[in-house]
Amino acid sequence: MLRNRRAFLRGLGTALCAAALAACTTPRPIEGAAPGAFSRVGRFAITVNEEGGKQSAVQGGFSWLDDGSRYVLDLTNPLGSTEARVEGGPGAATLTKADGTRLSADNPDALAAEALGSSMPVSGLRDWLRGRLPASPQASGVTRDDIGHLAAFEQGGWHARLSRYDAQGPCLLVLERQEPGRRILVRLVVNQPS
Numbered sequence: 001m002l003r004n005r006r007a008f009l010r011g012l013g014t015a016l017c018a019a020a021l022a023a024c025t026t027p028r029p030i031e032g033a034a035p036g037a038f039s040r041v042g043r044f045a046i047t048v049n050e051e052g053g054k055q056s057a058v059q060g061g062f063s064w065l066d067d068g069s070r071y072v073l074d075l076t077n078p079l080g081s082t083e084a085r086v087e088g089g090p091g092a093a094t095l096t097k098a099d100g101t102r103l104s105a106d107n108p109d110a111l112a113a114e115a116l117g118s119s120m121p122v123s124g125l126r127d128w129l130r131g132r133l134p135a136s137p138q139a140s141g142v143t144r145d146d147i148g149h150l151a152a153f154e155q156g157g158w159h160a161r162l163s164r165y166d167a168q169g170p171c172l173l174v175l176e177r178q179e180p181g182r183r184i185l186v187r188l189v190v191n192q193p194s
Contacts, residue, residue, distance in 0.1 A: 030063045030064075030065040030072050030074060036067075037065055037066060037067040037068075038064075038065070038066045038067075038129075038130065038168070039063075039064065039065050039066075040062075040063075040064045040129050040168065040169070040190050041061070041062070041063045041064070041190070041191050042061065042062055042171075042188055042189050042190040042191050043059070043060070043061050043062070043188070043189045043191075044059060044060060044061070044062050044075070044186065044187065044188050044189075045057065045058075045059040045186070045187045046058050046059070046120065046184065046185070046186050046187075047184070047185045048182055048183070048184050048185075049182060049183045049185075050181060050182050051181040051182060059078060060075060060076045060077045060078055060083065061075070061076040061077075061078075061080065062074065062075055062076070062188065063076075064125065064129060066126055069089055069090070070087070070088070070089045071087070071088055071089075071126060072085065072086070072087050073085070073086040073087075073108075073122055073125070081098065082098060083097070083098050084096065084097050084098065086108050086111050086122055088108045088122070091106050092104065092105075092106060093105055093106065093107060093108035093111050093122075094111070095111035107123075108122040108123050109121055109122050109123055120186055121156060121158050121175060121177075121186075123156075124155060124156055124158065124160075128160060128162065128170075128173060128175075129169050129170070129173070129188075129190075130168065130169040131149055131150050131162060131165060131169040131170050132150060132169075133150065133153060133155065134155075137155060137156050138155075139153045139154065139155040140153070140154045140155075141153055141154045141159075145163075145165075149162070149165050149170070150162050150170075151163065157177050157179075158175050158176065158177050159175070159176045159177070160173060160174070160175050160176075161173070161174045166190075169190075170190070171189065171190040172187075172188070172189055172190070173186075173187070173188040173190075174186075174187050174188075175187075175188075
């Protein structure tokens with residue numbers, strides 16, 4: 001009995017260590033950035049609550065690179081393997097999944113939804129990760145914090161809350177969208193520079 005207990009505790013310890021390492025896996029910045037390109041790396045969690053009570057969730061890491069004319073968004077699983085890459089520029093977006101499947105469209109949001117099974121506002125992220133609003137579509141309910149940083153707004157069907165600013169923009173973005181029959185919650189936490 002003591003032997004079984006020790007084996008159980010050893011197995012539990014190994015599982016906890018593996019879980020801790022997986023949770024700490026940090027996505028790598030995207031390579032090949034032009035000088036002056038905007039880059040953010042962090043973790044994401046997407047939760048979808050269906051009307052009937054069903055809930056689904058996905059989490060992992062993200063790396064964002066934007067040189068002004070082109071952007072790249074890598075989505076990684078909790079172990080750090082890239083699950084999908086969304087690349088885009090004016091009027092075009094491409095999604096490449098880990099299995100090599102490739103999709104193209106003029107809308108990066110639809111491509112990200114295909115990869116994750118849930119909506120994610122990739123087009124808005126170009127500005128939101130910098131703490132600013134794109135000109136279109138029109139935003140409403142805009143509020144700012146005590147020093148003028150963008151704190152909350154609604155745009156393109158998303159209600160957003162931004163906080164924990166560093167020199168580049170917000171380090172916490174909480175995005176929520178209500179769709180017929182479901183509510184989508186996206187949480188992005190940017191790794192702050194060390």
